[in-house]
Amino acid sequence: MAVTAERVDLRPPGERGVWSWLTTVDHKRIGLLYGVTAFAFFFIGGLEALLIRLQLAQANGEVLSADAYNQLFTMHGLTMVFLVIMPIAAAFTNYFLPILIGARDVAFPRLNAFSYWLFLFSGIMIYSSFVVGGSPDGAWVGYSPLATQITETVRMDYWAIGLNLLGVASIASSANFIATVFTMRAPGMTMLRMPVFAWMALVVAFLLIFSLPPVAIGLFQLFLDRNFGALFYQAAAGGDPLLWQHLFWLFGHPEVYVLILPAMGIISEILPVFSRKPLFGYEFVVFSGAAIGFVGFGVWAHHMFTSGMGPVAEAGFGIATMIIAVPTGVKIFNWIGTTWGGRIRFQTPMLFSLAFIAMFVIGGLSGVTHAVVPADTQQHDSYYVVAHFHYVLFGGAVFGYVAGVYYWFPKWTGRMLHEGWGKVHFWLMLIGFNLTFAPMHILGLNGMPRRTYQYGEGLGWDFWNLIATVGAFTIGVSFLLFLGNILWARTRGIPAGNDPWDGRTLEWTISSPPPVHNFDVEPVVHSLDDFWHRKYAEDEEGRLVKMPAVTGGTLVETGGEGEGDTHDAHEDIHMPSPSYYPALSSLGLVITGYGLIYLSWGWAAVVVGMMITLWGLFGWSLEPITREEH
Amino acid sequence: MASHPVAETLPGGHAESGHDIHRIRKTAMWVFLGSECLFFGAMIATFLLYRNSTGDGPGPEIFDIPFTSASSFVLLMSSLTMVLAHDAFERGDSRQARVWLGGTALLGSTFLAGQIFEFTEFIHEGLTLPTSPFASSFYMLTGFHGIHVAVGVMLLMAMFILSLNGRLYDDRGLNVELVGLYWHFVDIVWIVIFTVVYLLQVL
Numbered sequence: 001m002a003v004t005a006e007r008v009d010l011r012p013p014g015e016r017g018v019w020s021w022l023t024t025v026d027h028k029r030i031g032l033l034y035g036v037t038a039f040a041f042f043f044i045g046g047l048e049a050l051l052i053r054l055q056l057a058q059a060n061g062e063v064l065s066a067d068a069y070n071q072l073f074t075m076h077g078l079t080m081v082f083l084v085i086m087p088i089a090a091a092f093t094n095y096f097l098p099i100l101i102g103a104r105d106v107a108f109p110r111l112n113a114f115s116y117w118l119f120l121f122s123g124i125m126i127y128s129s130f131v132v133g134g135s136p137d138g139a140w141v142g143y144s145p146l147a148t149q150i151t152e153t154v155r156m157d158y159w160a161i162g163l164n165l166l167g168v169a170s171i172a173s174s175a176n177f178i179a180t181v182f183t184m185r186a187p188g189m190t191m192l193r194m195p196v197f198a199w200m201a202l203v204v205a206f207l208l209i210f211s212l213p214p215v216a217i218g219l220f221q222l223f224l225d226r227n228f229g230a231l232f233y234q235a236a237a238g239g240d241p242l243l244w245q246h247l248f249w250l251f252g253h254p255e256v257y258v259l260i261l262p263a264m265g266i267i268s269e270i271l272p273v274f275s276r277k278p279l280f281g282y283e284f285v286v287f288s289g290a291a292i293g294f295v296g297f298g299v300w301a302h303h304m305f306t307s308g309m310g311p312v313a314e315a316g317f318g319i320a321t322m323i324i325a326v327p328t329g330v331k332i333f334n335w336i337g338t339t340w341g342g343r344i345r346f347q348t349p350m351l352f353s354l355a356f357i358a359m360f361v362i363g364g365l366s367g368v369t370h371a372v373v374p375a376d377t378q379q380h381d382s383y384y385v386v387a388h389f390h391y392v393l394f395g396g397a398v399f400g401y402v403a404g405v406y407y408w409f410p411k412w413t414g415r416m417l418h419e420g421w422g423k424v425h426f427w428l429m430l431i432g433f434n435l436t437f438a439p440m441h442i443l444g445l446n447g448m449p450r451r452t453y454q455y456g457e458g459l460g461w462d463f464w465n466l467i468a469t470v471g472a473f474t475i476g477v478s479f480l481l482f483l484g485n486i487l488w489a490r491t492r493g494i495p496a497g498n499d500p501w502d503g504r505t506l507e508w509t510i511s512s513p514p515p516v517h518n519f520d521v522e523p524v525v526h527s528l529d530d531f532w533h534r535k536y537a538e539d540e541e542g543r544l545v546k547m548p549a550v551t552g553g554t555l556v557e558t559g560g561e562g563e564g565d566t567h568d569a570h571e572d573i574h575m576p577s578p579s580y581y582p583a584l585s586s587l588g589l590v591i592t593g594y595g596l597i598y599l600s601w602g603w604a605a606v607v608v609g610m611m612i613t614l615w616g617l618f619g620w621s622l623e624p625i626t627r628e629e630h
Numbered sequence: 631m632a633s634h635p636v637a638e639t640l641p642g643g644h645a646e647s648g649h650d651i652h653r654i655r656k657t658a659m660w661v662f663l664g665s666e667c668l669f670f671g672a673m674i675a676t677f678l679l680y681r682n683s684t685g686d687g688p689g690p691e692i693f694d695i696p697f698t699s700a701s702s703f704v705l706l707m708s709s710l711t712m713v714l715a716h717d718a719f720e721r722g723d724s725r726q727a728r729v730w731l732g733g734t735a736l737l738g739s740t741f742l743a744g745q746i747f748e749f750t751e752f753i754h755e756g757l758t759l760p761t762s763p764f765a766s767s768f769y770m771l772t773g774f775h776g777i778h779v780a781v782g783v784m785l786l787m788a789m790f791i792l793s794l795n796g797r798l799y800d801d802r803g804l805n806v807e808l809v810g811l812y813w814h815f816v817d818i819v820w821i822v823i824f825t826v827v828y829l830l831q832v833l
Binding site: 107108171174175176178179182183184209210211212213214216217218220221224225228229230231232234237238239240243247250618621622 | 661665766
């Protein structure tokens with residue numbers, strides 16, 4: 001593997017080895033990379049959560065110092081939002097968006113790779129702060145003056161620069177997904193024949209495109225305050241820390257829909273399959289998702305009800321917040337309507353999906369109580385809020401994504417996850433989840449504050465905190481089971497075949513795992529749930545899947561991932577060649593980021609990093625997309 | 631543009647379904663520019679919030695409107711040359727396109743030089759980044775725009791060099807139309823900045 005700068009990528013795509021992954025531009029491989037990376041970060045973030053729960057298990061906990069606690073809760077939030085849920089959503093979107101709309105890849109395969117590598121490198125960069133004097137410790141929201149005053153360390157610089165790099169990655173992948181949906185759909189795949197997941201991915205991409213810029217600017221301003229003496233958030237000099245809160249939440253609230261909408265999309269795919277009925281009110285689900293996207297930009301200040309915005313703003317944002325519950329409620333009724341009267345199969349993906357609905361309803365209801373300004377004033381910064389957003393982000397998003405893993409794992413690997421262990425995982429996770437977060441409602445209403453590393457005895461908080469800690473470890477055990485199940489099933493699971501769930505959408509028409517080019521023949525779509533209608537006419541089934549029976553044979557054929565045969569068979573299909581420029585450009589950006597963090601001597605790194613990035617970008621722009629092979 | 635077999639230039643070999651690579655790229659560029667609007671919007675909002683927070687430092691009275699008007703005119707004219715470059719490119723006239731691309735880059739550089747001169751003057755008059763929130767937001771907004779112009783000039787020069795090698799139509803990730811879209815956007819944003827930051831503050 002002689003890597004002599006110029007051409008590392010002469011080999012055809014799909015070959016094995018580290019370099020083939022480093023240079024891959026295949027949306028499925030990039031999706032898997034996103035998924036595996038996010039899962040790894042999930043365990044790190046989970047470990048941080050367990051340490052937090054250990055500390056809080058009893059009054060006057062001594063497990064962590066206040067300083068360590070600040071770092072851990074900051075990194076827990078940052079990790080789960082930016083390094084777990086967003087990338088796991090990106091993993092699903094990468095892998096399935098093109099397939100669901102009948103495309104062979106995303107619009108910009110190399111840009112896609114760039115987004116992934118930038119995400120990975122930025123994540124590593126943020127975590128490297130632990131070894132060089134401590135991680136960010138001003139909470140993931142980074143309010144001034146907490147984020148601007150502590151200037152003797154670079155902790156919050158890691159946060160500001162790291163988040164901005166992650167933002168670049170997200171904007172790039174969002175533009176990519178939007179272009180993919182708008183320009184790459186298969187013939188007949190009209191917008192209103194797209195699976196709901198594809199729709200939600202589109203809405204999320206728009207949310208990110210428009211919500212990341214404000215926070216990016218805010219982070220730059222913070223960075224300038226900390227390092228160049230700018231006065232954006234220095235109240236004493238006439239700056240206004242509230243500006244940060246507005247810029248942050250103008251991103252931060254759309255962000256929560258960024259986290260939840262893909263999960264809602266996954267649920268909307270799973271429920272019809274396991275109820276063996278079409279999605280109830282497809283258009284309503286789609287347009288509710290879009291409505292959530294629009295209204296999501298008008299509710300941000302409900303995070304700021306205690307900041308003294310005045311009654312008019314508070315009333316306005318309170319009402320907007322109640323309004324946004326309407327499209328969300330519409331979706332929930334549609335999901336229930338989907339299962340109603342269906343022949344439901346209670347397999348693992350379905351169990352997680354149903355739990356998603358139930359848990360999300362609880363989180364949604366406590367969310368509506370936040371819309372009531374006087375009530376919110378009491379709940380603000382208490383554990384009630386912690387309970388609320390874990391019910392929507394864990395009970396909602398995480399349950400949804402785990403459902404997605406169980407549902408689509410067979411497509412990724414060609415093998416089924418173990419159903420029995422899956423059910424054990426489900427029940428442990430559901431019980432552990434409720435043990436952890438339900439008591440936090442009570443704790444919060446009893447006045448327990450967030451982000452405080454100790455609480456005194458005799459406040460009546462001991463019992464529920466202990467329960468929450470027990471619950472947290474139950475969740476931990478359930479995810480170890482999950483991990484074991486995945487590792488086991490990768491090689492020993494029951495072979496899945498093309499269509500293990502009797503699915504409705506295009507991904508089930510192709511082999512598991514899919515060939516590099518996804519579709520041998522570009523699909524022509526005639527209706528919503530096209531595949532289902534091809535399988536089932538008015539009376540009985542008649543599969544039109546091109547690939548013959550599956551068991552074993554497919555696995556041997558695609559397991560080797562030798563693409564020589566497919567290239568022979570499909571001369572006209574040119575997949576983009578691997579490229580190392582995306583990884584190179586993102587590496588340059590991260591080196592620049594390090595330089596910015598250690599400005600006093602980091603200018604050299606900034607210059608070197610920018611040169612590398614420019615080299616990568618120009619090389620990228622000028623290389624042919626599909627290289628002549630041999 | 632038709633000098634290459636279609637299947638070769640399309641990602642994912644979408645030749646048979648006729649996915650148009652130019653349409654795909656333009657879509658993404660428009661999305662990116664939509665995102666850029668919010669970047670500039672956030673900074674313009676910041677500036678408006680702090681326009682009177684000048685502290686003890688100088689305020690908008692140090693703006694030299696005639697000078698900035700002249701450099702704004704230069705930048706706006708560069709949109710004209712960009713249109714001419716694009717037109718020549720569309721007609722397949724590589725030589726003309728090169729002339730106008732070079733001209734656009736030159737005008738952009740002139741604007742940048744003007745901005746650097748302006749910043750130097752302001753700093754001499756005591757307006758630096760840490761002077762006041764007004765100063766911080768002014769420098770951030772106009773500086774960010776300046777960086778955009780600089781990136782644009784770099785892209786234009788890249789196109790210029792490509793045209794020297796006769797590779798202007800050697801269709802890769804970069805092309806004249808995308809650079810043009812970006813360039814016009816940067817110009818339009820300047821119209822807003824010039825109005826809001828300079829003219830409205832002095833009037």
